Amino acid sequence: MTDAIWLRPERAATGRPASRDRAEITAAAINVADRGGLDAVSMRSIAIELGTGAASLYRYVSSRDDLLDLMIDATAAECRLEPPTGDPVPDLVAVAEALHTIMMRHPWLPELAVTRPVLGPGAVAVLDHVLDVLADHPGDGPAKLEIFALLNALTATFARNELAAANRPERAVAYLGHVAATGERPRISALYDDLSAAYGDPRDRRVAAMTALLSGLLGQEVNTL
Known part of the structure; x- marks a missing residue:
């Protein structure tokens, strides 16, 4: 190797x-x-x-x-890391949001974050911060490393989906809206309504999903957002 x-x-x-x-x-x-x-x-x-x-x-x-x-x-190395507050779930969500900002800045990055994980000086600094956030958590080293890897993978998945949504064909969406408005295809109308709701504020969806997942992993109650 x-x-x-x-x-x-x-x-x-x-x-x-x-x-x-x-x-x-x-x-x-x-x-x-x-x-x-x-x-x-x-x-x-x-x-x-x-x-x-x-x-x-x-x-x-x-x-x-x-x-x-x-x-x-x-x-x-572009990741802005705030000092831990002592509450690991929002602290980890903050790391995910910082990583998400970087991935949206570099649209080629989410794919590589999933398929080509790298641990160099920049990534080690982020990992060290995550370990600091998890310092009082009873999990062992491998478990904490898995949380770090999952945080990266989930953030990359959200970024990929959002980038794809931003680039989806507008004409196709416009026609789908036209069909939905006729009321002749109730399932299409329901799908269009769901899509319209889903493409509201992606940050709210990200934070809610990440909070729920991390709370489950760390054995904490989920705070209602």
């Missing part, structure tokens, strides 16, 4: 003196992905973003996989 990129030297020991660093290359890759999605991310596209040659980047990252790991972890 290849070592995580953070366990390797910043750049290859041979070659010309360093003119770039991983942080600069990672920021360029994130900019490319934010504009064009993950398919746009390649050594060539990042080299163009930086105004350099693609071959020079291999002195800092050995593969696109390394690059993706760096990108994912760099976004975790």
Whole structure:
């Protein structure tokens, strides 16, 4: 198994003196992905973003996989972590909301958060915060790590659904509304009403669902929102 990129030297020991660093290359890759999605991310596209040659980047990252790991972890470093209040459920919900903000800022991220979990310096800082929140909880280390993983996965699922809803074909929805308004297809009318209610305030749904789930996991009563 290849070592995580953070366990390797910043750049290859041979070659010309360093003119770039991983942080600069990672920021360029994130900019490319934010504009064009993950398919746009390649050594060539990042080299163009930086105004350099693609071959020079291999002195800092050995593969696109390394690059993706760096990108994912760099976004975790954007997470704004508030001091724990002593009430773990709302504290964990606050972490989820902070992660959600980052995922909506980088639409390519939710998919990777589910399929390619990464623990680099940024993610470790978030994990350490979650462990601080759970310090008084009787669960053991693996249980707390599972809560952290579940928090990420659920947040990514909400973000993916919201991004998909934001991009759903407006013409199809408009026609569905037209059919519903005729009253000729009661099931379609009921479906449209449900969809209209569901697309109200996504934050309320997220917070309520996350609160209920975390309360169950931590064995606490759910506060009515």
